[in-house]
Amino acid sequence: MDVQTPDLPPLTEGLKAATHDELAHAFKEMLRIRRFEENATRAYTRGKISGFLHLYIGQEAIAIGTNLAMREGDRIVATYRDHGFALAQGCEPGACMAELFGRSGGLVGGVGGSMHFFDRDKGMWGGYAIIGNHVPLAAGHAFAAKYLSDGKVTICFLGDGAVGIGPTHEGMTLAGLWGLPVVFVVENNRYSMGTPLGRTLPVEDITLRARGYGMESDRFEVTDPFQVKDRLKVAVDRAREESKPTLIELLTYRFRGHSMSDPGKYRTKAELDGFRSRDPMEMTRRALIELHGVSEDALEAVDEGVIEEMDAATEFADASPQPEPEHRFKNVYVED
Numbered sequence: 099m100d101v102q103t104p105d106l107p108p109l110t111e112g113l114k115a116a117t118h119d120e121l122a123h124a125f126k127e128m129l130r131i132r133r134f135e136e137n138a139t140r141a142y143t144r145g146k147i148s149g150f151l152h153l154y155i156g157q158e159a160i161a162i163g164t165n166l167a168m169r170e171g172d173r174i175v176a177t178y179r180d181h182g183f184a185l186a187q188g189c190e191p192g193a194c195m196a197e198l199f200g201r202s203g204g205l206v207g208g209v210g211g212s213m214h215f216f217d218r219d220k221g222m223w224g225g226y227a228i229i230g231n232h233v234p235l236a237a238g239h240a241f242a243a244k245y246l247s248d249g250k251v252t253i254c255f256l257g258d259g260a261v262g263i264g265p266t267h268e269g270m271t272l273a274g275l276w277g278l279p280v281v282f283v284v285e286n287n288r289y290s291m292g293t294p295l296g297r298t299l300p301v302e303d304i305t306l307r308a309r310g311y312g313m314e315s316d317r318f319e320v321t322d323p324f325q326v327k328d329r330l331k332v333a334v335d336r337a338r339e340e341s342k343p344t345l346i347e348l349l350t351y352r353f354r355g356h357s358m359s360d361p362g363k364y365r366t367k368a369e370l371d372g373f374r375s376r377d378p379m380e381m382t383r384r385a386l387i388e389l390h391g392v393s394e395d396a397l398e399a400v401d402e403g404v405i406e407e408m409d410a411a412t413e414f415a416d417a418s419p420q421p422e423p424e425h426r427f428k429n430v431y432v433e434d
């Protein structure tokens with residue numbers, strides 16, 4: 099009996115235009131995020147991680163494409179779904195995992211956890227848990243850059259669930275009014291927890307808002323990291339060269355539930371399978387095979403290397419001591 103395999107989507111222009119080395123780099127970086135989070139999932143079920151854990155699996159191409167569009171010194175301000183950005187920016191996976199474990203070797207000494215990754219030297223200016231409330235903060239970063247004329251661009255990520263929140267409007271209004279060098283990127287992964295966007299927003303196209311903020315806009319379905327890089331770069335350049343903000347809506351999808359406690363039953367298997375068949379990471383893998391003749395064995399070896407790296411990160415986290423009790427007062431007040 100013939101087994102029907104579903105038609106694979108065609109490779110995108112972004113993937114076709116990329117070189118072998120660019121594809122190999124982007125594939126490995128996306129895989130690092132995915133394997134990191136898979137390890138985190140296992141650690142969570144073993145009781146090693148407490149609190150919330152929101153996975154980025156399915157959206158990795160955005161963090162990687164963004165990193166490629168940035169320059170040293172540019173800033174990312176993210177939501178609580180922030181692991182992918184930290185890893186893409188070059189934060190050590192061991193320090194990231196230790197942060198999830200709440201240990202002293204973590205990015206912020208174990209007091210922030212999953213939702214508050216922060217590494218100033220790497221341009222990772224924080225994950226924020228109160229939705230929409232980081233938008234004015236990003237506008238503040240951009241205001242500082244404009245005031246100091248330092249040429250730095252801020253890229254602020256928010257979820258589709260954040261577009262109706264008051265501070266989102268406050269931050270975007272000021273960014274438009276003052277012409278701030280900032281790019282607001284809405285990662286529209288179709289759900290805010292279990293609520294589809296159609297139940298919280300009267301319009302489908304979030305970028306319709308841009309006009310009211312006096313901003314340029316862009317909107318597209320995320321297919322691969324190079325498309326994200328190219329389209330974001332237009333907005334990043336506009337921010338840097340003309341000091342003008344942009345509102346971008348990226349249509350994407352998370353393959354897991356909202357957080358570890360959500361089995362994601364509000365969506366159908368067909369919907370999930372449809373998005374999985376166009377998984378940007380898998381498409382990048384296919385481009386390496388189909389356009390550059392890379393063997394399955396070679397890609398398997400890349401995967402094994404990444405798995406080893408992330409296993410070492412998990413071991414580092416597990417061996418890292420608990421923070422000293424005094425650590426909870428650190429970074430609360432300015433110290434002399």
Ligand SMILES: Cc1ncc(C[n+]2csc(CCOP(=O)(O)OP(=O)(O)O)c2C)c(N)n1
Binds near residue numbers: 228289
């Ligand atoms: C001001 C505020 N209200 C409610 C919550 C609870 N909450 C946490 S995540 C979330 C959903 C956000 O969804 P979305 O912005 O689409 O981001 P996603 O989780 O899909 O990345 C809500 C309502 C919160 N953290 N902050």
Ligand SMILES: [Mg+2]
Binds near residue numbers: 257285289290291
């Ligand atoms: Mg969402």
